[in-house]
Amino acid sequence: MNEKNKGLHIFILVLCAIVHLAVALITGPLTTAATQPFNGVLAQIQVIASTVLVVTNHKRGYITVCILNIFSILSAISGALHSRNAIAGLVIPAITIATMTIIYTNIMQNQAITHELKEQYEKSMDDNRIMREKDEAIRAIAYTDALTGMYNMRYFREKLDEAVRLQMPFSVIYVDIDDFKKINDTFGPKTGDAALKIYAERVAAYCGRRYVCARTNGDEFGIILTGEQTEADILNIIEQLRPLFNKQITAQMTILNVTASFGIVSHPKDGNDTENLLDHAIMAVYNAKANGKDRSCFFS
Numbered sequence: 001m002n003e004k005n006k007g008l009h010i011f012i013l014v015l016c017a018i019v020h021l022a023v024a025l026i027t028g029p030l031t032t033a034a035t036q037p038f039n040g041v042l043a044q045i046q047v048i049a050s051t052v053l054v055v056t057n058h059k060r061g062y063i064t065v066c067i068l069n070i071f072s073i074l075s076a077i078s079g080a081l082h083s084r085n086a087i088a089g090l091v092i093p094a095i096t097i098a099t100m101t102i103i104y105t106n107i108m109q110n111q112a113i114t115h116e117l118k119e120q121y122e123k124s125m126d127d128n129r130i131m132r133e134k135d136e137a138i139r140a141i142a143y144t145d146a147l148t149g150m151y152n153m154r155y156f157r158e159k160l161d162e163a164v165r166l167q168m169p170f171s172v173i174y175v176d177i178d179d180f181k182k183i184n185d186t187f188g189p190k191t192g193d194a195a196l197k198i199y200a201e202r203v204a205a206y207c208g209r210r211y212v213c214a215r216t217n218g219d220e221f222g223i224i225l226t227g228e229q230t231e232a233d234i235l236n237i238i239e240q241l242r243p244l245f246n247k248q249i250t251a252q253m254t255i256l257n258v259t260a261s262f263g264i265v266s267h268p269k270d271g272n273d274t275e276n277l278l279d280h281a282i283m284a285v286y287n288a289k290a291n292g293k294d295r296s297c298f299f300s
Contacts, residue, residue, distance in 0.1 A: 009056050009057050010057075012052060012053070012056045012057070013053060013056070013057050013060065013061060013064060016049040016050075016052050016053045016061075016064075017049075017053070017064055017068060019045065019046075019049045020046050020049045020050065020068045021068065021071075023043070023045050023046045023049075043092045046069075046072075046092070046093075046096065047092075047096050047099070050065040050068070050069070050096050050099075050100050051100070051103065053065050054100050054103050054104050054107070055103070055107070058104070058107060058108070058111075059104075062100060062101075062104040065096070065097070065100045066097055066100070069093035069094070069096050069097045069100075070093070070097075072092075072093040073093045073094060142154060143155035143158075145200075145214070145215045147193055147196060147197065147200075147215070148196060148197050148200035148201075148215050149200070149204075150200050150203070150204055150213065150214055150215045150221075151212070151213070151214035151215070152214055152215060152216075153214060153215075153216045153217060153222075155214055156212070156214035156216055156222050156224075157274055157278075159212045159224060160172070160224065160274040160277060160278070161274050163224065163226070163267065164267060164272065164273055164274055164277075167268075168226060168227075168267070169226075169227060169228050169229075169266075169267060169268070170224055170225060170226045170227065170229075170266070170267050171224075171225045171229045171234055171264060171265065171266040171267070172222060172223065172224055172225070172264070172265050172266075172267075172277060172278075172281050173222070173223040173225065173234065173237065173238065173241070173262055173263070173264055174216070174220065174221075174222055174223075174262065174263040174264070174265075174278075174281035174282060174284065174285050175203075175220060175221040175222070175223070175241065175245075175260050175261075175262055175285075176219065176220045176260065176261050176262075176263075176285045176289070177199065177219040177220075177245060177258055177259075177260050178258060178259045178260060178261055178289065178293040178294060179258070179293075180192065180195075180218070180219035180258065183195060183256060183258070187252065187254050188252075190252055191251050191252040191254050191256075192251075194251035194252045195249060195251040195256055195258075196215075196219065198249050198251060199221075199244065199245060199249075200215055200221070202244040202245075203221050203223070203241070203244060206240065206241065206244060207223060211223050211224060211225055211226075212224040212226075220285075222281070223241075225237065229266065231298065234264055234298075235296065238262050238264075238296045241260075241262070242260065242294075245258055245259060245260040246258070246259055246260075246294075259293055259294035260294070261285050261288035261289045261293050261294065261295060261296070261297075262285065262288060262295070262296035262297070263280075263281045263282065263283070263284030263285030263286075263287070263288060263296070263297055263299065264281070264284055264296060264297070264298045264299065265277050265280045265281045265284060265298075265299045270299045280299040281299065283299060284297045284298060284299040285297070
């Protein structure tokens with residue numbers, strides 16, 4: 001309960017208590033022949049004030065109601081001993097306490113049920129959040145290349161499947177580092193892995209959110225260019241990619257200079273399904289290597 005509501009509830013408690021006491025005095029010690037016909041109405045005002053106290057202040061209001069009505073019973077005892085007409089002054093407060101007890105009990109039960117439902121809802125939300133986080137973690141593991149942290153071939157295939165299914169025009173640049181096996185054979189796989197991480201970081205940084213890119217296999221990378229692309233557009237992108245591999249690097253204290261070959265396919269011209277497009281892209285890369293490496297080749 002915030003401070004504003006708390007202050008309002010206390011104000012209601014005090015006001016209802018004053019009303020209750022005033023009515024008790026009017027119908028008790030201060031009653032007159034003029035006010036006696038209105039005692040029934042005044043008693044109902046006490047019941048209403050008691051109800052408002054319990055509904056707004058709950059436990060605090062219920063305790064106040066009990067105290068006020070017990071006070072009314074005690075005040076009416078002496079009168080009831082001398083006159084039967086004063087018996088109502090005993091019965092009405094007692095009935096009021098019983099009625100307020102029922103109301104208060106129901107309020108507490110409803111609050112307990114509401115609290116339990118809220119806890120169940122919050123637990124359900126937490127469980128859903130945990131499951132969602134686990135699903136995201138599993139998905140991240142399933143789609144991430146363990147060595148480089150890039151997307152892997154599985155993710156790359158799914159993106160190709162999606163683009164083919166939507167009949168989107170797109171092109172694929174398939175990159176294969178030239179003679180990378182010699183690095184592993186000469187300097188060892190640790191040096192080769194360190195080099196792949198560097199090249200992967202460069203490719204991922206270049207593609208950013210513009211293009212989908214992945215380490216598709218060993219020393220190979222795939223890039224998806226969405227939308228219509230002319231040969232000139234694609235060659236321009238390849239000229240930007242080429243320095244990412246040609247630029248000298250140091251891996252495991254070993255200075256390396258490599259080149260890369262590029263194979264290009266376009267959808268739907270070069271294939272209408274993912275497998276055909278990948279096969280044709282790899283064929284284009286092999287053609288580029290067969291023609292001297294460090295060059296690009298469109299599938300034909």
